[in-house]
Each structure stands twice: as C-alpha cells, then as structure tokens.
Amino acid sequence: MYGMQKFLTLIFIALLGWLSLAPAAHAQGPAGPQTQSESFELEVIRLMNLERTSRGLPPLARNTQLTLSARAHNADMIANNFFDHTGSNGSTASERACAAGYAPYGWGRCYVGENIAGGYTTPAAVMTGWMNSGGHRANILNSNYREVGVGHTTGGSWGNYWTMDLGAQPRVLPIFINNDAAQTTDYHVTVTLTKEDVSSWGSIGPVSGVQISSDPGFAGAAWQAWSPTLNFELPRGSGTKTVYVRYSDGSQTVTSADTITLNEPVPSLSVSAAQVIFLSQAGSGQVVPPGATLHIANTGSQVLHWTAGRSQSWLQLGATSGDAPATVTASVINSGGILNGAAGTTAGATITVAATNPDALNSPQTIPVTLFLVDKIYTTFLPQIRK
Numbered sequence: 001m002y003g004m005q006k007f008l009t010l011i012f013i014a015l016l017g018w019l020s021l022a023p024a025a026h027a028q029g030p031a032g033p034q035t036q037s038e039s040f041e042l043e044v045i046r047l048m049n050l051e052r053t054s055r056g057l058p059p060l061a062r063n064t065q066l067t068l069s070a071r072a073h074n075a076d077m078i079a080n081n082f083f084d085h086t087g088s089n090g091s092t093a094s095e096r097a098c099a100a101g102y103a104p105y106g107w108g109r110c111y112v113g114e115n116i117a118g119g120y121t122t123p124a125a126v127m128t129g130w131m132n133s134g135g136h137r138a139n140i141l142n143s144n145y146r147e148v149g150v151g152h153t154t155g156g157s158w159g160n161y162w163t164m165d166l167g168a169q170p171r172v173l174p175i176f177i178n179n180d181a182a183q184t185t186d187y188h189v190t191v192t193l194t195k196e197d198v199s200s201w202g203s204i205g206p207v208s209g210v211q212i213s214s215d216p217g218f219a220g221a222a223w224q225a226w227s228p229t230l231n232f233e234l235p236r237g238s239g240t241k242t243v244y245v246r247y248s249d250g251s252q253t254v255t256s257a258d259t260i261t262l263n264e265p266v267p268s269l270s271v272s273a274a275q276v277i278f279l280s281q282a283g284s285g286q287v288v289p290p291g292a293t294l295h296i297a298n299t300g301s302q303v304l305h306w307t308a309g310r311s312q313s314w315l316q317l318g319a320t321s322g323d324a325p326a327t328v329t330a331s332v333i334n335s336g337g338i339l340n341g342a343a344g345t346t347a348g349a350t351i352t353v354a355a356t357n358p359d360a361l362n363s364p365q366t367i368p369v370t371l372f373l374v375d376k377i378y379t380t381f382l383p384q385i386r387k
Contacts (some may be wrong), residue, residue: 034078034155036071041150043123044164048140048148051131053179057143058168058192058228061174066112066149069093069100071161073116078156083118087147093165103169106201112138112167118158122356126162139166144197146174171204172282172321175245175256183261187234191243191258193226205249212245223248238264268300268361269324273352276369278332281377282343288377291318291329294367296353298324305356314338315369328353332371345373 008202027214049059073087073096080088087096104110115136120126144352145166153161176192178184181184195207213221224230226247241262247254272295272296280287298304304324308317314336318329330351334340338347347370354364 009247022172034153035125037152037154038102040123040152041067044150044152044162045089045148046125047123047127048150048164049180051127051140055141057141058146058174058194059176059180060145061176061180063102063147063149063167065100065102066097066147066165066167067151068149069102069112070114070149070151070154070165072096072100072151073114073163073165074151074153074161077116078153083158085116095163097167102167103172105170105199105203105330107199110167111144111169111198112165113142113145114166115139115164117161117162119159119160123152130164139164142166144168146194146274166227168196168198170199170201171254172248172348173204173207173245173254173256175243175258177241177243177258177260180258181260183263185263185264185265187236187264188341189232189234189243189260191230191232191245193228193230193245193247195247196218200249203230204247204252204254207247207345209248210245210252212243214241214243216242216244216255218244218246219261221246224377227308230312234260234262236264237289238262238266264359265301266359266361267298267304267324267355267357268351269355269363269365270299271367272297273367276330276351276367278369278371279377280332280339280371280373282345282373282375283340285334285339286377287332287339294328294330294351296322296324296328296355297327300361302357304360306353308351308353310349311349312347312369314347315349315351315373318352330369338371339373341373343373343375347371347373 045062052059076088077083085093092109094112097112098104098110115130116360117126120129130140146168148167151163173194177189196203207226209223210226211218211221211223212230212232231369232243239262240259242257242259244255276292278287296306302386306324307321308328312319314332316331316333349369351367351369352364
C-alpha cells in the first residue's frame with residue numbers, strides 16, 4: 001500500500017499467475033447502492049485501444065462474457081467490502097470468466113488477465129493510472145489478448161470500482177475495420193486481422209490463408225496470405241456495412257465479422273427549370289425564346305457527372321454531357337415540319353438530365369417541354385422615361 005492508495009493487477013499466462021501492486025487514487029465514502037456506467041466502460045475500452053494501436057498492436061474486441069465477469073467482480077467487492085482479485089468465494093479471474101461463459105482452452109482453463117482499480121472518477125484517470133503502472137501497462141499491451149470486458153460500478157467505500165478483464169478464447173479471431181471505428185466517410189477501409197498466439201490446443205492452428213468479403217458466403221473471394229492489415233473497399237452508398245474474414249489453418253476455418261457505418265459524401269443533382277415553354281408563330285419559323293437555359297448544379301459533394309437527352313427530334317440540346325456546374329441551352333428546330341403546323345397546334349417533349357454517378361441523389365430529373373403554335377407573336381416595347 002502507498003498511503004491511502006491501493007491498486008492491484010493480476011496476469012494469467014497459461015496456467016501461471018502472479019500479482020503486482022501499484023498506486024491508485026482512493027476516494028473514501030459511505031457504501032451505497034451500486035450503479036453501472038456503460039458509457040464509462042466503453043470510453044475505457046476506446047482509450048485502451050488507442051494505447052494499443054498507437055504501438056502497432058491490434059485493438060481488443062468487447063466481449064459480453066468478460067464484461068459480465070468484470071461487473072460481477074465489482075459488485076462482489078462492494079457487497080462484501082474487500083478489494084482483491086480473489087473473489088469472496090475464492091474465485092480467480094479465470095474462473096469467474098469461465099463461469100460467465102467464456103470459452104476455455106484445451107487444458108480446461110480460461111486465458112484471462114485482470115486489472116482492478118478503486119477511487120478513480122473518470123475513464124481517463126483510471127487509464128492514466130494503469131498505464132503508469134508497469135504490471136497494468138503490460139496487461140493492457142499484451143499481444144496475446146484479443147478481447148476485453150470492462151466493468152465500472154459506483155458505490156462502496158472506494159466510491160468507484162473498475163475491473164478490466166482481458167482474454168483470448170479458442171476459435172475467436174476478431175477483425176477490426178479502421179481500428180474499430182464506428183463510422184467513416186470513405187469506402188476505402190483498412191481491416192486489421194488477429195491470429196492465434198496463445199495455443200492451438202482446442203483452437204485453430206497457425207493461419208495459412210484468409211478470405212475477405214462483404215458477402216457472408218464469400219462469393220468470388222480469393223484466398224490470400226494472412227497479413228496484419230488488409231485494404232478493402234466497402235460497397236458504395238451510405239449505411240451499415242459488414243466485412244467478413246475467413247481464416248484457415250489448412251484443416252479448419254474460423255469466420256469473423258465487423259461492422260461500420262459508411263456516411264459517404266455523395267453528389268446531388270439539381271436542375272434549375274421545372275418546365276420549358278416555347279412559342280412559334282405558325283409558318284414563320286420564329287420561336288420565342290430562341291433558347292432556354294437549364295442550369296445543372298451539384299448540391300452535394302464530390303464531382304457530379306451528368307448526361308442529358310431529349311424525347312423529340314425537334315428539340316435540340318447545346319450539350320449532352322459534362323460535369324456540374326454547367327448550363328445547357330434547349331432550342332427548337334423545324335424537324336419534321338413541326339413549325340409548319342396550324343395555329344393552335346401543341347407539341348410536347350421532355351428533357352431528361354441524369355447523373356452517371358451510381359450513388360447520386362435526385363437523379364434522374366425530367367423537365368417537360370411544350371411548344372405552342374400561335375397566330376401571331378406580339379412584341380411589346382416599354383417606353384423609356386427620363387427624369
């Protein structure tokens with residue numbers, strides 16, 4: 001003990017274990033009702049994974065059984081007023097994890113290490129304390145671990161109880177998209193792989209090849225050599241995306257998956273005109289206006305590529321493809337004698353503008369065009385008034 005400070009760690013390596021002591025903050029207070037803080041637990045895991053990935057280690061995947069075991073140990077320490085890795089019933093961290101449903105290796109024990117702390121009031125504070133202590137730091141940066149569960153409980157004489165259970169179980173090789181990021185704006189991602197570094201006893205052996213796919217059936221996915229990271233392209237378009245990796249040791253396979261939300265910036269098509277109207281004096285060939293201008297814009301992001309088409313030959317377009325922003329002039333020609341008709345004749349057509357980007361929004365857009373043949377087109381001049 002160091003004055004009013006207390007901090008313990010327990011590391012299990014196969015069937016061997018030991019204890020190490022390090023200082024921690026102690027906040028004395030009356031015992032009270034226990035409450036959980038999942039947001040604090042998740043933040044500890046986030047900070048822990050930042051410590052690991054900054055050193056070239058893969059993240060650890062959150063595991064339900066390890067989380068339950070960590071929370072239960074907090075509750076036990078509060079209810080029975082003790083602070084130790086050994087439970088009130090004499091259980092070890094490994095035994096508690098197994099009891100919670102964590103899978104043991106072939107020798108019959110769960111491969112689990114444990115950090116505990118008391119008194120720290122924030123995730124950042126407890127992580128700083130652990131990282132400043134050699135034993136706890138070694139536990140957090142242990143390359144054999146692949147999963148983690150964190151419990152944070154308030155109550156008891158220490159005020160805040162923290163338990164971190166780290167482990168690996170056979171035939172569970174997590175993968176991580178962009179180091180376990182929750183979301184991305186780029187469909188190009190990096191997938192981090194893991195491998196079996198504890199034992200092949202009851203588990204998969206050394207990985208000889210992997211497949212990676214967004215299809216759980218791995219349709220068309222080629223086998224390739226294991227690598228710590230693989231580059232991968234998510235299916236285009238915003239939404240939740242899942243990546244699957246199949247590991248093989250030559251005689252058996254293990255499949256893992258991870259998800260990420262893709263918020264992909266996409267182009268959005270905008271065309272200025274809702275409709276176009278032309279007037280023509282029957283038999284004169286005169287058309288008003290001589291040309292109608294459409295403004296094509298991108299109200300989203302990225303580059304929007306567009307094409308434009310017409311439904312009638314008498315309707316001409318000054319451009320039929322390009323990149324936004326752009327302008328297209330529509331005009332009328334006397335194709336098929338359309339302008340030679342009798343007054344009162346009406347002809348209709350459409351202009352269709354479409355983005356060629358497969359994920360573009362508001363595409364295609366169709367603009368109706370109407371041609372009216374009239375007896376006479378009157379021109380009105382407004383007088384100019386000088387003051």
